[in-house]
Amino acid sequence: MTDDCHQTSANLVRALLTVSTDCLKLMDADGRLLEMNPCGLKLMEIEDFSTVRDQPSTIFWPEETQPTFLDALHRARNGLASSFSAFCPTAKGDARWWDVTVLPIFNARGEVVWIFAALRDATHAQMSEKSPRDTIKDKEEAPPPMVARLESESLRLQAVRAQIGHAEKLRLLGQFVGSVVHDINNVLSSMSGAARLIRRVAADERTLDILNPVDQAVSKGARLVRQLLDFSRTGPSEPEVLEVAMAIKGDADLMRHFIGHGVQLELNCEDGLWPILVSPGELQSVIFNLLGNARDALDGEGRVEVSARNRPSVERLRGLPAGDYVEIAVTDNGPGITPEVLARLGEPFFTTKAKGKGTGLGVHSAFELAKACRGMIEINSASGMGARISLHLPRAGAAGDMMAAAAPQPTVQAVPTTIENASA
Ligand SMILES: Nc1ncnc2c1ncn2[C@@H]1O[C@H](COP(=O)(O)OP(=O)(O)OP(=O)(O)O)[C@@H](O)[C@H]1O
Ligand SMILES: [Mg+2]
Structure with missing residues (x-):
């Protein structure tokens, strides 16, 4: 195949993956997830593909369906295609049923290099066969979705890291506040000292009137500084x-x-x-x-x-x-x-x-x-x-x-x- 032909077929594959309304997954021969199409991510309610990239695809499946999926992987590794229908919740825990086809992808020498899985959402058909009560029960009994757990664990870690960083910043800020407050207090004392002095020497009413707001501002500043210091000390x-x-x-x-x-x-x-x-x-x-x-x-x-x-x-x-x-x-x-x-x-x-x-x-x-x-x-x-x-x-x-x-x-x-x- 020429380079041009190769590029054209790669583009065609990409286009097919993009337009497909099914959930399509490409895995390596060990079943690790390499790629998922945009619609697949949406159907599985996965917000960030990087949280599941390179993960064994078995993590998507609830315990009771894993043997069926592992069997399909095993058959694909041996060059065989297989299909099955199974329940698998989305990353956010929504109940979904899927019609699944698992296929081997061969290289030019006939070796299985990738495994391809196409999952069609069969929830609607499944729901219409079940009473609403059964559906609720299925959802309640569904084991916690592994993908959801991985995603929430990674988000939790990110948040903990942010919180630790924030707490450390606050600790430093607390120390900083102590020394700044000390300097501000000195400034305020100089101001109130100067105002006292002017009061003593000034004879006219007008000057004394001007000093009133200065005194008020100084005492407001002092109160604020004291509260800030108390706040930085309380834990x-x-x-x-x-x-x-x-x-x-x-x-x-x-x-x-x-x-x-x-x-x-x-x-x-x-x-x-x-x-x-x-x-x-x-x-x-x-x-x-x-x-x-x-x-x-x-x-x-x-x-x-x-x-x-x-x-x-x-x-x-x-x-x-x-x-x-x-x-x-x-x-x-x-x-x-x-x-x-x-x-x-x-x-x-x-x-x-x-x-x-x-x-x-x-x-x-x-x-x-x-x-x-x-x-x-x-x-x-x-x-x-x-x-x-x-x-x-x-x-x-x-x-x-x-x-x-x-x-x-x-x-x-x-x-x-x-x-x-x-x-x-
Ligand atoms: N008074 C409010 N009005 C509107 N939304 C609010 C209000 N209080 C809380 N929320 C919503 O609740 C969410 C959680 O609030 P919470 O205080 O627990 O966390 P945060 O403010 O997001 O972060 P942090 O307080 O840890 O900095 C907020 O992100 C916001 O969406
Ligand atoms: Mg808050």
Whole structure:
């Protein structure tokens, strides 16, 4: 065959692979996956071929079908074609039935160099023969798809790596904040010293009036710097009895800076809030994580409310053992959370944000904190209607009688939320 002919047939093969509506797989003689056509990737719900390239093709098949597939591979290696029908879920776990043909591909010397498999989706035909109940049962009983496991494992590792990198950066930033804060404090002291001096020597009212905003700015700067230093020092710590309102108000300036200028922040802490038993550093980091989500959802414009209120035992909160609780909520009037995202919220490493923008651990850490405190997370949101994520944590002193109770489950609700009705 001339080079030209060779190129033409290679192009023809590529074109056939591209237009085919079946799932086509090319394997080496050992059954390792070399190539899959675009439609095949779509049918098998594989997003990134590199996660399965060079993997033994047996990983696609559930345990009970593997002998049939191995038999077909063995026959192909011996130069024989075979066909069979079998159940094999997609990478994402969707139930699918396939009509499969496995063929040997020979070189010019008649040796088997590749093995070719064509899988036609026969799910529709299969479903119409089965009752819906059978289908659900089949799906439930299907073993976890190997491909899905490989993909999610690789994603998990990527996320863990990103998280470690991020944590290391934060650690360095914490050290850096300490020394910068020291310098900023010196600058602020010089400014307030100079203002004091001018006050002493200046005789006219006008100069003294000009100094008032300078004093205010200096004390605001000092407060912010102190909060920043406290924030950089707080980390996971043992639970202690905490006055929530004081903790939230103490971080007010930092929160404002954190969410950015275009977003309006409201703090609403009910009078007479009960104390709670919680690690202050962990609660602070959960609140900032939820604020970060609200800020990202709002994209520079909108409103966020951080609120806290008592939920006495008479309210009998669904999913929680009877008792008094304090509810701490972060509510935004952003685009809300879609039902698909809502269903997965709290899953570790679940994120819809671009690479490097989110690790998918924010809401999960809120769930972990609620679990550790024997409390609960409640999520209220619907597309286009804002989001409200709240922690219900037991009143300090009331936790003792709840320790024996099973850890409550999170409650997720797809209902519209607005800042107005949340603070009502
Ligand atoms: N207030 C909200 N409005 C809209 N979507 C939200 C909101 N809070 C969370 N989400 C959605 O939930 C996903 C998971 O949130 P989570 O805080 O667990 O992780 P993340 O923000 O993506 O990453 P990380 O917090 O680890 O940096 C987000 O990617 C986002 O899609
Ligand atoms: Mg987040």
